[in-house]
Amino acid sequence: MFDEIGTPPELQDVIDDCYEAFASYRPPRWLDAPPYRDPAAILATLSSAPLRQLTSDQLGPYASWAMTTVGGEDDYKHFLPRILELAIGDQSHPGIDPPAIAGKLRYGGWPTWSVEERAAVQAVFAGAWRYALKQHPDDYDPERWLNGIALIDSDLDAALAAWLSSPSPNATLQLAEFFRGTAERLFSDRANRDFWQGAGDEAIETMRRWLPSEPVVDRLLSAGGTVGSGDEWRIDQALLALNALSPARPR
Numbered sequence: 001m002f003d004e005i006g007t008p009p010e011l012q013d014v015i016d017d018c019y020e021a022f023a024s025y026r027p028p029r030w031l032d033a034p035p036y037r038d039p040a041a042i043l044a045t046l047s048s049a050p051l052r053q054l055t056s057d058q059l060g061p062y063a064s065w066a067m068t069t070v071g072g073e074d075d076y077k078h079f080l081p082r083i084l085e086l087a088i089g090d091q092s093h094p095g096i097d098p099p100a101i102a103g104k105l106r107y108g109g110w111p112t113w114s115v116e117e118r119a120a121v122q123a124v125f126a127g128a129w130r131y132a133l134k135q136h137p138d139d140y141d142p143e144r145w146l147n148g149i150a151l152i153d154s155d156l157d158a159a160l161a162a163w164l165s166s167p168s169p170n171a172t173l174q175l176a177e178f179f180r181g182t183a184e185r186l187f188s189d190r191a192n193r194d195f196w197q198g199a200g201d202e203a204i205e206t207m208r209r210w211l212p213s214e215p216v217v218d219r220l221l222s223a224g225g226t227v228g229s230g231d232e233w234r235i236d237q238a239l240l241a242l243n244a245l246s247p248a249r250p251r
Helices: 009-021 039-046 056-065 073-089 098-107 115-133 143-151 156-165 169-180 194-199 201-210 214-221 229-248
Strands: none
Touching: 009 073, 009 115, 039 056, 056 073, 056 098, 073 098, 073 115, 098 115, 098 143, 098 194, 115 143, 115 156, 115 169, 143 156, 143 194, 156 169, 156 201, 156 214, 169 214, 169 229, 194 201, 214 229
């Protein structure tokens, strides 16, 4: 998991826009929840600091239970900008994790949300994804943002294009890490796809077409000399993984 890093400057505008898009949703005065959740205690924690100052420890439990057992859609919309902001740097709580957030959005009637609300959330997912691509794989795992983009039916093609267009050597290393980790599972049994299974067949097929495509292969093959010597093994292993997927490549 990642330490809380605060909002990177390049993401501040989309985060601010997200707060603005959901500003009409006021803090809850009470939370509809079963007694075993102790809604009064949850509300006291959520009210203990201004929205933008709530920490992952304060917001995390609520974010995990929101709408399913604690509160409703409007309550979640109030806290959503801060949940997304925290997810950029701290995914140590299950509810503050891009795929989990995407699952909450779907549960909360995401397709019926206003155009402005959806656009603000999609901008955060897209911006966080582009930011994450520039980080070293040892420091940050961007896949969860990509998975979230797929789960909320955002522009997966644009996200993949951003991956290949990024000039950062770390974007190449992140591509290699994807081949070393998730790629094989996308071509295998549905039961092994983890959060990707919820993204649906269309997203899975998009990934299955893209992964062995010529631009992706060229990016890995041309990585020599562009990444640090200590990371060349990642490229080598990714190419081995890519080769193993060859029989499964779409025709």
